[in-house]
Amino acid sequence: MEDCNQQILQQSFLFQGLSKEEFQELLVYFPSPEVFAKGEIIYSRSHFRKAIGIILCGAAQVTCGNGPSQILVNQIVPGNIFGSATLFEEQNYYVNEIKAEKATTILFLSQQTLTLIMKKYYIIAENYIRFLSNGVRFFNHKIAGFALGSSHQKVAMYCAQHCDSQGRVQFSQSMVSLAKILHIARSSLYRSLSELVKTGFLRKEGNYYYMQNDSFHP
Missing domain, CATH: 2.60.120.10 (Jelly Rolls)
Incomplete structure (x- = not known):
């Protein structure tokens, strides 16, 4: 091998x-x-x-x-x-x-x-x-995510599930694929990421996002 x-x-x-x-x-x-x-x-x-x-x-x-x-x-x-x-x-x-x-x-x-x-x-x-x-x-x-009405909540849930021990969110796919997985528009994905940064849920450093809190309250 x-x-x-x-x-x-x-x-x-x-x-x-x-x-x-x-x-x-x-x-x-x-x-x-x-x-x-x-x-x-x-x-x-x-x-x-x-x-x-x-x-x-x-x-x-x-x-x-x-x-x-x-x-x-x-x-x-x-x-x-x-x-x-x-x-x-x-x-x-x-x-x-x-x-x-x-x-x-x-x-x-x-x-x-x-x-x-x-x-x-x-x-x-x-x-x-x-x-x-x-x-x-x-x-x-995933099932719970389908019931969420807010794209912010869906993105927040994804970030909480896919962060490493340092809080860095691991995006293993393209933004296009992630939007499809979350069943939201790509523009909504970017808008939600931006909003989560503004609210302090995420921190953006360069091209990476880091978790700031353990939970999300819309």
Whole structure:
């Protein structure tokens, strides 16, 4: 596996806590990554695999619904994981559609492989459980966000969910994609960011935004 791909994997939450030696031992269990062309369907409701996918290069969009009524749920970028929804379940369909936004390289870890490495290093199991818990919280917030009438509230909620330990908001997608995810106009997104800075909820330094408070009161 190429060094750049190894670096992405080592930075993934799934392998946090492993020593460099332990991580190197895991590489023997990993299959060769697969490449998807721009616009290619990676997972659909009827075509998927019992595996988690880890984005190594490129990006993909997660949508739900059919045809023109599709809703953009999320954008996944290098280091992100997908496919956990059906990994340990006996479902014959997948919940969303995942499409490559550009040429995208993905490492797939099957249920059998993931179970094997979890048994070898329990910290991987702990990391995975934490990931599932965060996923439940994310979608609960997502559902709540759809009910919010204010674009300011939607943007504030996103910022609160996507800031690092220093309070810096992590925008992993373009403003166009983020506006679609939040179901607001791009102009409303910029206007809301500006308003949140004015109210003191956010602080802007150069091209970055930082959280100022733990909660937002419109």
